Amino acid sequence: MGDGSGLRLNMNALDYGIxxxxxxxxxxxxxxxxxxxxxxxxxxxxGRSLPAWVTGLAFVSANLGALEIIGMAANGAxxxxxxxxYYWIGAVPAMVFLGIVMMPFYYGSRVRSxxxxxxxxxxxxxxxxxxxxxxxxxMLIAGVxxxxxxxxxxxxxxxxxxxxxxxxxxxxxxYITIGGLSGAIYNEVLQFFVIVAGLVPITVLGLVKVGGVNxxxxxxxxxxxxxxxxxxxxxxxSTDNPLGAHWxxxxxxxxxxLSFGYWTTNFAEVQRALSAKNMSAxxxxxxxAAYPKLLIPAVTVIPGLIALVTVKGLGAESxxxxxxxxxxxxxxxxxxxxxxxxxxxxLVASFMAGMAANVSGFNTVFTxxxxxxxxxxxxxxxxxxxxxxxxxxxxxxxxxxTAFIAAGFSNIMNYIQALFSVFNAxxxxxxxxxxxxxxMSALAGFWSLLSGTVVAVATYLLYKLGxxxxxxxxxxxxxxxxxxxxxxxxxxxxxxxxxxxxxxEELEGLVxxxxxxxLKGDVLAGDRVWWRSxxxxxAIAVVLAALFYIPxx
Numbered sequence: 442m443g444d445g446s447g448l449r450l451n452m453n454a455l456d457y458g459i460x461x462x463x464x465x466x467x468x469x470x471x472x473x474x475x476x477x478x479x480x481x482x483x484x485x486x487x488g489r490s491l492p493a494w495v496t497g498l499a500f501v502s503a504n505l506g507a508l509e510i511i512g513m514a515a516n517g518a519x520x521x522x523x524x525x526x527y528y529w530i531g532a533v534p535a536m537v538f539l540g541i542v543m544m545p546f547y548y549g550s551r552v553r554s555x556x557x558x559x560x561x562x563x564x565x566x567x568x569x570x571x572x573x574x575x576x577x578x579x580m581l582i583a584g585v586x587x588x589x590x591x592x593x594x595x596x597x598x599x600x601x602x603x604x605x606x607x608x609x610x611x612x613x614x615x616y617i618t619i620g621g622l623s624g625a626i627y628n629e630v631l632q633f634f635v636i637v638a639g640l641v642p643i644t645v646l647g648l649v650k651v652g653g654v655n656x657x658x659x660x661x662x663x664x665x666x667x668x669x670x671x672x673x674x675x676x677x678x679s680t681d682n683p684l685g686a687h688w689x690x691x692x693x694x695x696x697x698x699l700s701f702g703y704w705t706t707n708f709a710e711v712q713r714a715l716s717a718k719n720m721s722a723x724x725x726x727x728x729x730a731a732y733p734k735l736l737i738p739a740v741t742v743i744p745g746l747i748a749l750v751t752v753k754g755l756g757a758e759s760x761x762x763x764x765x766x767x768x769x770x771x772x773x774x775x776x777x778x779x780x781x782x783x784x785x786x787x788l789v790a791s792f793m794a795g796m797a798a799n800v801s802g803f804n805t806v807f808t809x810x811x812x813x814x815x816x817x818x819x820x821x822x823x824x825x826x827x828x829x830x831x832x833x834x835x836x837x838x839x840x841x842x843t844a845f846i847a848a849g850f851s852n853i854m855n856y857i858q859a860l861f862s863v864f865n866a867x868x869x870x871x872x873x874x875x876x877x878x879x880x881m882s883a884l885a886g887f888w889s890l891l892s893g894t895v896v897a898v899a900t901y902l903l904y905k906l907g908x909x910x911x912x913x914x915x916x917x918x919x920x921x922x923x924x925x926x927x928x929x930x931x932x933x934x935x936x937x938x939x940x941x942x943x944x945x946e947e948l949e950g951l952v953x954x955x956x957x958x959x960l961k962g963d964v965l966a967g968d969r970v971w972w973r974s975x976x977x978x979x980a981i982a983v984v985l986a987a988l989f990y991i992p993x994x
Contacts (some may be wrong), residue, residue: 448596448761448769456782460545461526463786464612466608467793471616481825484621485718485805486553493622493722495630496728500713502629504734505636506586506795510741510788511593512854515764517738517745518755520683521661521670522993524742530696533731533986535704537979538583543705543951544714546876548723550950553715555708555868556810562875562951563886565814570890571868572810575708576803578864583799584843585853587764590792596761596769597785603715609789613796614837618830622716623799630714632790633733640740640786643768644780646775646831657743660750670746673859673993685912686919694919698875702862702869709802714926722977731982733991744771765853778797796840804832832906853912859901859921866922869892870929878933879952882940886932 450456478484516524552558556575558566616624651657661670666939669676669683676682677691677898704710704727714726748755748767751774755762761770772784808829817824850856871890875881900921903909911917948955971977979989 444936446698448766448773449599450597450769450785451778451786453778453779453799454596455783459779459782460786460789464788467612467616468619470628470631470749471620471624474620474627477623478621478826480903481808481822482507482553483623483803484826484829484955485549486712487621487623487626489716490718491716491722493717493725493729495626496631496713496722496726497600498733499626499629499880500726501636501730501733502633502636502794502989503710503713503728504795505633505737506791506798508582508589508625508795508853510636510640510791510858511589511765511768512857513738513741514745514748514767516750516854518741518767519764521666521746521749522673522683523684523686524674524745525990526684526695526766527991528734528738528988530691530734531700532704532734533982536699536727536731536734536815537982538731539596539705539714540726540802541979542973543593543876543887544727545720546953547715548717548720549980551985553809554806554911555711556806557874558951559886560810560814562948564883565886567677567871567883568810569815570812570887572806573734574849574864574868574894575806575930576811578860579709579799579803579806579868580839581843581846581860582857583796583803583836584845585841585847585857586792586796586799587840588847589853590789590796590846593764593785593788596766601691605620606841608791610837610841613800615791617800618833621829622712622801622805625801626713626716627650628797629794632794635790636787636794637784639784639790640744640768640782642776643744643771644747644785644799647744647751650775651747651750657746657750659684661746664750667755667908670749671993673990675994678808680916685916690916690919690923694923698852698869698922699858699861699918701873702865702922706865706868707802707873708806709798711803712798712805713960721973724971725978728978728982729973729981733985735982735985737916739825743766747771749766765885773977800833800836800840803836804829809838809981839853855918858915858918861920862921862925863894863897863901866925867929870926871933874930875952877953879939879945879948879955880937880942881933882937882941882942885936888936889932892932896928897925900924919973 482488490669513524513527542608547558550558556568559571587609590609591602591605594600595602605846605872616628647653648657651660658671662668664670666683677688680687717723717726746768748771751769755767756764772781776784808825812828813825847856867890870893871886875886901917904911904917911920
């Protein structure tokens with residue numbers, strides 16, 4: 442990325458003061474959360490005690506990592522308005538589905554993680570396979586967040602890459618090791634507000650600079666994207682559009698397989714809902730998160746378009762003008778001191794939120810699903826609490842290692858989508874078929890998950906080796922995810938009739954329509970009011986997502 446001098450921000454003492462204040466606050470939150478940790482459930486799941494608005498904001502914040510902000514602004518500059526698909530069809534419906542349909546099974550069966558659900562529904566081999574692939578995926582994704590943070594620190598502040606990687610890692614390590622999931626979650630709520638405060642000025646000052654929304658639209662028409670950059674669905678009858686994607690790929694690949702795979706089975710997200718205080722709060726968690734998610738394109742996609750039309754030469758193959766630098770370049774060009782400090786702090790916060798979600802997911806799955814299940818059983822709770830803290834350190838150190846893998850990709854968002862298509866799509870397919878088809882056997886669960894993963898990896902490798910051709914890296918992710926899903930369904934359909942199903946009593950609370958899920962038992966009086974109904978809140982979010990498409994159709 443060059444010497445970074447072209448991106449260097451003119452930070453002054455006030456800006457650095459704001460950043461330092463944020464670091465102190467984050468560590469303070471970790472120490473405050475520590476007082477509530479007595480058992481491993483307190484450390485890994487906040488003792489299942491948090492209110493819905495806290496877990497809801499943490500849910501959206503855990504996803505609002507660096508990737509989201511840097512990556513979606515990069516996509517906004519590269520693909521234009523089509524980037525909104527990642528929010529309105531590619532997130533909101535899946536978040537609502539998680540809250541209404543799937544949270545009752547997760548929360549009601551009292552599982553401590555997503556792999557643990559697979560152990561109860563299928564068998565131990567399926568459980569171990571998922572625990573290992575999940576742990577690997579979290580380490581790779583934590584590395585992406587850490588690398589992106591280091592890039593920003595190097596470019597904006599002139600810190601060497603390795604210094605930035607280590608400082609970022611140490612602060613995340615400190616507040617999770619000290620405060621556990623509560624430390625991560627309360628910091629994510631704080632980070633949500635800091636991130637928004639950092640991004641809003643970029644959008645507002647950018648729009649002022651280009652002459653408002655109409656000025657931006659005219660400028661985009663005159664850019665290399667042209668008129669196509671202003672539409673989400675036009676041109677998707679073929680692949681002749683900026684994203685190179687057909688509407689079938691967008692609806693099935695992204696809107697169904699990739700998005701449902703990510704939101705409903707990604708434990709780093711689900712963990713936030715599992716820490717809610719009761720069933721109603723757990724179900725509302727992802728639905729409350731859907732509302733801010735609807736609006737986030739205003740601070741990611743719009744700045745991407747502003748960067749496209751104001752930064753000369755954006756979209757270079759390497760150097761300071763790669764798409765990933767859209768937001769940093771705007772910060773350099775638009776923000777006065779003071780506001781600059783808030784924006785840099787917001788970016789740092791976003792990386793930490795993303796990495797903290799990966800690490801807190803990793804330490805829980807490693808401790809409960811790998812160590813306790815297969816290495817050392819029947820030890821004391823203090824022992825597992827200690828293992829969890831050690832796993833946190835291991836996770837962060839591994840993240841530092843995988844940060845250097847991420848350095849090999851020019852658009853980090855493409856790398857992350859490839860990871861999702863390999864790790865999440867086969868898991869989601871196994872999950873959803875097992876949850877709705879009670880006949881599916883334990884062996885079918887294992888072999889379908891394994892074969893789906895193999896197909897997704899093979900599709901990616903064949904594309905990279907040139908044996909398969911797609912219009913873009915993102916189109917490969919859509920196809921890889923779709924093929925993995927179909928493979929899982931076919932293998933499950935072939936193996937299930939040949940193997941013995943589980944007994945009905947073993948499936949209670951784990952399969953749709955089998956009973957055992959109590960939606961009302963722990964509802965507090967205040968949760969009975971009509972406007973707290975998960976179904977109503979979810980329906981409104983989906984309708985809004987559809988309406989938001991109208992201006993950019």
